[in-house]
Amino acid sequence: MSRHRLLLAFLSVQLLTASAVADSTLTQRTATGGDQRLASPGGVFQLGLFSLANSTRWFLGIWLAASPGAVVWVANRDRPLHASSSGIVALSGRGDLVLLDAASGNETIWSSSSSLAAVVAQLRDDGNLMLADAAGVTVWQSFDHPTNTFLSGSRAGQDLRTGAVWSASSWRSADDPSPGDFRYVMDTRGSPELHVWWNGRKRYRTGPWNGLRFSGCPDMTTFEDLVEFRFTHTADEVSFVYRDRVGSPVSRLVLNESGAMQRMVWDGALWRVFWSGPRDQCDIYGACGPFGVCNAVGAVMCGCIRGFLPSSPAEWRMRNASGGCARSTALQCGGGDGFYTLRGVKLPETHGSSVDAGASLAECGRRCSSNCSCTAYAASDIRGGGTGCIQWFGELMDTRFVDDGQDLFIRLAMSDLHLETTKTSKLVVIIAVVITSFALLLLSLGLMIWRKIWLRSKQVTKFDDIVRGECPTYHLETLRAATDGFCTKNEIGRGGFGIVYKGQMENGQEVAVKKLSAGNSVQGLKEFKNEVDLIAKLQHRNLVRLLGCCIHCS
Template sequence: MDIFASVLLSSSLLLLYFVLSDAADSITQSQFISDSNGTTLVSKDGGFALGFFSPGNSNNRYLGIWYNNIPGKTVVWVANRLKPIPDSSGVLMVNSSGSLVLLGQNSTVAWSANSTKGARNPIVQLLYSGNLVLREENDENPKNYLWQSFDYPSDTWLPGMKLGWDLRTGLERRLTAWKSPDDPSPGGLSWGFELHNYPELVMEKGSQKYLRSGPWTGHFFSGMAELQDTPLYNFKFVSNKDEVYFMSEMIEKSAITRDVLNQSQLQYQRYMWLEEKKEWSMLLNLPKDKCDLYNLCGPNGNCIMGESPVCQCVEGFKPKSLQTWNPEEWYKGCVRSPQLSCQDKDKIEFVKFIGLKLPDHSWVEESTDFEECRDKCLNNCTCTAYINSDISNGISGCTMWYGDLINIQIAANNRKDVNSSKAVYIRMPASETVNQKEVKYMQKIMVIVIVVVAIAIVFGVLLIPYCICKRSNFRGEDLISFDFSNRATQRGLINKKRAGNGRNKEMELPLFSFSSVSTTTNYFSASNKLGEGGFGPVYKGSLLNGHIVAVKRLSRKSGQGWEELKNEAMLIAKLQHKNLVKLLGCCIERDEKILIYEYLPNKSLDYFLFDPIRHGIIDWATRTHIIEGIVQGLLYLHHYSRLQIIHRDLKASNILLDKDMNPKISDFGMARIFCGNGSQATNRIVGTYGYMSPEYAMEGIFSIKSDVFSFGVLLLEILSGKKNTGFYQCDSINLIGYAWDLWKSNRSLELMDPILGDTPPANVLLSYINIALLCVQENAADRPTISDVISMFNKEPTLLPSPKKPAFSFGRGMEDLGSSMRKAEICSLNDMTVSILEAR
């Protein structure tokens, strides 16, 4: 080997320079890479490089792969982790038997590829994905790898890399952290699949479990949905007799991401490269909190972040150490209370829990169906719980747990579909449960009772709300007359007499009981929570008919009360348009103020637009589609709805998106019914700073032009991907000022979101910017109507009028605005709505 290596080094050096000088992506058996002359392999797209490096402050040399175009040499794979080379003598080559080897001092082997097959005409190639492969040069199928680095990961998981097992060969693809930034040898932290009846990802610290993902539910890992909660990826999980693996593929091919295991921080971390900032941005870190730590609360303990203490006992259990249930005693867990009788099966029932990380140590019977599963668990005294094994492909098996339930956790940050969560059935005393059939029967009875009572109320003489709109004396505050302080009215259906074509017609809005809403949202559980705005949380729910809904529960501490609730309920119930959110009902029991809407899975526009990662998903076609939908919704509100509506709080967070990214205007709590084409004044100024027109913010005067101003701000944000408030550049105090600066200097195209690339035609983009600046002009009379805006979108830029100086663009901060306002507090930050009542 020594003689062969020496001869090869001397005879091939000149050839090496010619072959690799153009950043070659491969070498053959007659070529090599030498540390002494700094040669490297570079993938064809220039994304990755392979060569020699020294980590941190170390002088040792390693062969590795790193990002070629990112400063700082971020290494993603290391060959000789266990055997560093102390000097620059390293050489990577293909030996005479067709194997890939790394030679060090005195031509000793520092590392070799564990290839089971030799190659006649071997070629070593660095692929676009960062995968180093050894294959036959003339193989018609280039994916017939004899060896690949993706099968032997270091501390980094890249898109396209399988994490898991090849059961045919016994190969395990597992991440192991670097021991330190100076030492890439394997540390004590590892991450990979634990093989048992129900494979799951496990992080180990030494030989001890440190964190577990929970089993795959058919849609995501039961206790760690965050792993897949990144819209940049498509994730794939495979578990069969040949393979068990988890893999990701990039949706946005230009995005650069990596998942890395960090020994010093004891974390699994996901990063994305932000080219504009020249830095790595962390998207995910696990464990995210103490509840992710393995078995923190001991047997039968349930860890719930946000509770005090975080360790709680599962229903039907009590702390084992009753006198000292504190962090030092949590590991002891919980015990049954009362103890179950094994002989009397009639006193046993199984209680359904949704949103739990599935416990550890399960037993799977694939041939047992769901009903048999329950019977088997019932007939075995040691069986504590059971579930259906595979919800993605129908009922296909049974999983059971025996003895204590280990490592349970409420998946509080699980934003996935709660209907996709595994329902865990835990053995309980029958006296503490209600038969599920009886529950459904009682729910049907309650629905019938509610309908009967509602009919009686409708035909009774209870107060029926109505709105009389008179042009002569209409004021902005004159809303629908509806006495929510009347308890009888609260228990009735919300009705509204409609006037049209000389006839009265009643509109009815379904009223939900508090108990039904609680059941719908899994008792307002954290796992069902979609988000939280200025007025309270929003939960995801499932009605008895299977329809998914969004439940807005107004906080008692919020500024929104009966006035806003009745306004939103009555207005939305009367508005029917594809670009307006649908209100399905409300609940006003127990002093609760709850609205039930259609569920829109893609959340709100700001969720994508202002996120450094997600905003790349909404391309130019999607943005123009959203803009078109918003203007159509506003056109309906201003001109075509039976009651002319001024929204007064149009902003990115109030634009919801359905599964096809169709926009729907939401949140009508601040809206006003408007009569006439002029303007109205109010002492009650509401809205969001950055979106409010100047005449409204400073004088309380609003009109349809107030919404046009808000739309202009929103249009600039959609085009640029930046918030109006909090944006500072040049002498501008906000995005409006920056856009105006660019417009005056004929550099408007610089406003475009860089993520859009060359997609938007320049003339179209200029038209959109022109229209946006027309909408945010200081004087309301200068602004177009929303119907004018729609017609402008179809005109050439040269035919559009030139905008005048916009409002709120320079030099007037909150302090200056305050002198013109009744109170400085009436404005809010960009993501919070305010509602301030002023004395008349």
């Protein structure tokens, strides 16, 4: 029997005689398996063998201790064990972490295949399983080999020095952790962005990082109080990492078996979904084709960018916009083109774009204008009003409107820009005419009302001056009593604006009382005041003397 076989046999016997492992570490002198668990120092995560729908397939995995169903990492996705009792987890003599099947002669089911020999394996409270050498240097970690889940501190992206890729693949189904049809991977060409692939075809993309968030994920900022984000783009590495803030609950980013990315937060009893993508039909890659723009809240989902028309009107009428749009006017270059600003969008796919983070947005525009192949440009970082430069040199694919979206500057023929300017000018003129007309109407109406009020107030003021200066006043009730309530039997005459009644005052004096008619409140009031003014000033033995007047509004 070889030395390798002797070592495996020793490990198997050791497992059968050892007590349950309660520590967070494994060394070359210890092993675990069966129903034993490796627990992180704070008891947050556990490592061990588990099964899902039935007990015929067993996998080595890591899960949240408070939620055993939340398996965050699986070692032997493609090679399950058929009995938990036969599984052995140990450090081999080469320094690799291995899963052995005792029922098959200690066959290696899975190995970490570390590049350097490890002497200790430890499960940490962040859910990372780490292998370290004798100097304490990490030689392998589960965070570098995610399955369908990213935890706080784990990376999505690529090591540009070694070519190592940190990506996720979905489970085959809810009860089968073998690799499914969906992959979540960073596209490092152009301005890096995260993509979900389905059987080799792009299904969803986040849009490029804009300094605060991914361009197509505006709701990332809605849970910044729980999670902080870090995007790294250097000559050595392109990666996206999130970290749970101190005091915040555990969260995880999961690529589920349906191809959806979900941000899930543990509230102590349930997993709450804080974000999910794709969100709607506009998030499905290329829904509106090249130079199309998707609007999830519109009656018609797909439209063409300004200066473009449907490539196939017949297909668009049948709500098939995958063929996209084509220019309505060919570009002229050499000063014959300009740029139209499409506002509030998720930037198009950047796969074939060029990026210069050090350029200003103004310089970006000048560069694009001087290059006849440049079809559009935008700021690569939206902080501080927009800096950096992304230039597109071909089709603009997978553009959509989003809340708090970015500005995209699209190259158009000058005639298309002038057409837009003319339409805008006409609209501005129409709006201005309508507003001006309405304002003049209101002004005229206000002047009429003011003049009417002023004339009335002038007449009342004049009459009041007469009354206060030259004519005593009587209460209405006094005159009503003198005329028996303005009884018709006491009527002795009529004029154009009033009726005269015979009356007798309390002291026995006979009087004539003229009352203004209700139907003559405007012209009659003027004549009535003139008559009072005239009679008050004239004194003659053949004229009736004015004793006084009464002002009463009813």
